[in-house]
Each structure stands twice: as structure tokens, then as C-alpha cells.
Amino acid sequence: MKNLVLSMLAMASISVLSSCSSENDVIDEVTGGDQDKVEIKLNTGVGVITTKADAVTDLKDQNITILRQDGSSTPSDWTTYSGANYTVGNDGSITLNSEQKYYDNSSTPKNSYFIGIYPQVSTAPTSGNTITFTNEIGDHDILCSQVYDAGSKISQTDATTNNMKFDHMLSQVKIQLEATTSAATAFGKVKKIIIKNMPKALDLSLKDKTITANATPENTNMTVYDNASGENIGTATIPDKFLIPGLGKLDATDLQIIIVTDNYNTDESKTITISGIKTLVNSAETYGTLAGYKHTIKITFNDNISISTEVNSIQTGGEGSGNVEN
Structure with missing residues (x-):
């Protein structure tokens, strides 16, 4: 299967608001x-x-x-x-x-x-x-x-x-795609990207100032990108998405991505599990997506068809990478 290279860039969003009247x-x-x-x-x-x-x-x-x-x-x-x-x-x-x-x-x-x-x-x-x-x-x-x-x-x-002063309650996730020349030919243009099983009903706690999935399940496969004509893997414009915090923790299976290309349709595509997202916050390692942070997931298509993943430590401005080979 495909081997996926991940990299996450955590960027603190500006949550302190100021103005005057x-x-x-x-x-x-x-x-x-x-x-x-x-x-x-x-x-x-x-x-x-x-x-x-x-x-x-x-x-x-x-x-x-x-x-x-x-x-x-x-x-x-x-x-x-x-x-x-x-x-x-x-x-x-x-x-x-x-x-x-x-x-x-x-x-x-x-x-x-x-x-x-x-x-x-x-x-x-x-x-x-x-x-x-x-x-x-x-x-x-x-x-x-x-x-x-x-x-x-x-x-x-x-x-x-x-x-x-307002704070961000959700995490922002940006997906980036890269491919070697031969892999781009083998996979073809990207047509769809889906994040699996995301909750549609979210609870904001006024007491704790946190947001979580509602206790009554109402999940959906969230479409991040959908283009029937397709775009080249390295140049596709992929919108960012806002997700609940805490996804992609170590050994977790709650952040899963499906990618459909010309030559790998929905039936042939396999779910890619993103785990081990780690951000350094005030000198402490924190796992999973964070509220008010931007996490970049870099997916690199290589020539082999087997999947392996590796995620390095992520700091603000830092970058981690791994490979998904064919």
C-alpha cells in the first residue's frame, strides 16, 4: 500500500483580542x-x-x-x-x-x-x-x-x-501532498481526501472552556477535498479544516485519512492512521491536536505500495516527517 510521510507544524494562533472604542x-x-x-x-x-x-x-x-x-x-x-x-x-x-x-x-x-x-x-x-x-x-x-x-x-x-478575550476552541488541520515523479505517475491525480468518522455534534463547556464530541453519536466522513477532474498531487489546493482537539494521540486511531487518486479508487484506497502528533507547549510534550494550534500533515507518495508511518517530535516552527511507500 501507500507509504505516507507525515509532518506536523504546530503554530500558536493568536487568541488574545484587543481593540478600543x-x-x-x-x-x-x-x-x-x-x-x-x-x-x-x-x-x-x-x-x-x-x-x-x-x-x-x-x-x-x-x-x-x-x-x-x-x-x-x-x-x-x-x-x-x-x-x-x-x-x-x-x-x-x-x-x-x-x-x-x-x-x-x-x-x-x-x-x-x-x-x-x-x-x-x-x-x-x-x-x-x-x-x-x-x-x-x-x-x-x-x-x-x-x-x-x-x-x-x-x-x-x-x-x-x-x-x-476570545480563545479558539478547535484545532486547525492542514493537509499537504507531495510525490516523487514516478509516484505521481503511478498514483495519478488526486481526486478526493476524506477524514473518517468525525463528530458533527460538538459540546462547548462553559465551565471548562473546552469542546468535545457530543455524547450522542452523529459522525460523518468529512470531505476535505473533492475534485472530479483531479489535480496533480504536488499542486492540489486543499482547504484547511477545523477539528476537535485531542485527535492523533499516541497509538490512537481517531484521526484517519482516505485519499482517492486516478489509479487508486475508493475500493483500493486504504485508511491512513495518523498518530503520535506531539507538540512542545511550555517545555512540556502534549500529544494530539491542540485547540488554537495549526497542525500540518504532510503526506508523501513514494514508489512502493506498502504503508509505514513515522512522526517526529513537533515543536512550534518544527517539522517531522515519515514515508508512505508503494
Whole structure:
């Protein structure tokens, strides 16, 4: 069978977001009952996002979901909150609706805490620690903000200098193909690339800020590339895909790729198992695809028809390789 050369390049995506808004210079106060109510100002901005395959480079003018929960300390659980959908302003600011707009107005006011989610949830939830995304086929990233403390009525957070900071919840995978001259002739043009058995329903934990496959199986063979005419192995343009973290760990079989070429159709193609992905994070080796990291899988077609794989240690900017021979 084919021998596959793998190489993974892990690149930390930019997850710290920054911007400012001229709308946040003044705290508006309006009279409400016996006490003045103070309006909450909220601002979010995104710098360059290197892992966005759909070319979204910031959240300006994007649709997001915002959750608010009040308390005397940062929530460890998100169980009962107000949820609302917004379009972020072109300056990165968010104008909250009447339900979320004002600080708690009690005699000892609580702090207001927020979490932001992208893409927008069609119906903003009002309870529960888990947000479920369905029909995910790897075409876009999922972002979740860190918990944002807006302060209280008597001690407001400056939204101009303290923005909601969003992190990437998924891993980005880029597949690259290479071939020797004779192997390119033997295999022919590449026509299809599939990642097998990927979950379509994903659960975002608001408590842990992690994303996993939903407990109810809803898997699909994810088509990464499909071209009936085919392209040469070394020049095919292959879209990136976003996958759940943790795939391709040592001795794992949860990251499997099928490649169909002119001379090796679906029946003849064999599943290639990618395992041993290893990234150096803060001087510690971490196995499997990582949230907010870009992993490049390099597949090299050689002349033999047997499969062997080898994955070297991967560091940020490093590269590993192996061979798939015929």
C-alpha cells in the first residue's frame, strides 16, 4: 500500500483580542426608581487570527452570543444567566439590550460577568453549562471568550482598556501532498481526501472552556477535498479544516485519512492512521491536536505500495516527517 510521510507544524494562533472604542469614555447614568442605574459598557475586538480558514480576522460586524451572570465572585458554574444575540459594532463595541444593559442595582451590588460565543447560537440559551453545535463539518472555528468581569455599579471595569478575550476552541488541520515523479505517475491525480468518522455534534463547556464530541453519536466522513477532474498531487489546493482537539494521540486511531487518486479508487484506497502528533507547549510534550494550534500533515507518495508511518517530535516552527511507500 501507500507509504505516507507525515509532518506536523504546530503554530500558536493568536487568541488574545484587543481593540478600543470611543464609545466607552463616559459611563451613562439614568434615573430609575430611588437609585440611579448605571449602564454596562462592553467592548470586544480581535487581532489577526491565523487559524481562521473562513478568512474572518476579527469580530467586528460579526454575530455573537453573550451570556451574563451576576454574583459576588467569578462563577465556577454557568447555570442560570441571561442570554442574548448581538452584532458587534464596527469599532468592536457591543450595545447591550435592556435585559443585560444595567448593573445590579441593589444596596450591595453584585458584579456582572459575561461570556461571549462565536458563531452565534440561533436561540440564545438562558441556562446550562453546555452549548451544543450541530452539523459541524470543519468549515469554521468556534470561539469562546474568557470570563469577563464588568465590575459593579460602584466599581465599573473600563471597557476601553479591558476587552473580552476570545480563545479558539478547535484545532486547525492542514493537509499537504507531495510525490516523487514516478509516484505521481503511478498514483495519478488526486481526486478526493476524506477524514473518517468525525463528530458533527460538538459540546462547548462553559465551565471548562473546552469542546468535545457530543455524547450522542452523529459522525460523518468529512470531505476535505473533492475534485472530479483531479489535480496533480504536488499542486492540489486543499482547504484547511477545523477539528476537535485531542485527535492523533499516541497509538490512537481517531484521526484517519482516505485519499482517492486516478489509479487508486475508493475500493483500493486504504485508511491512513495518523498518530503520535506531539507538540512542545511550555517545555512540556502534549500529544494530539491542540485547540488554537495549526497542525500540518504532510503526506508523501513514494514508489512502493506498502504503508509505514513515522512522526517526529513537533515543536512550534518544527517539522517531522515519515514515508508512505508503494
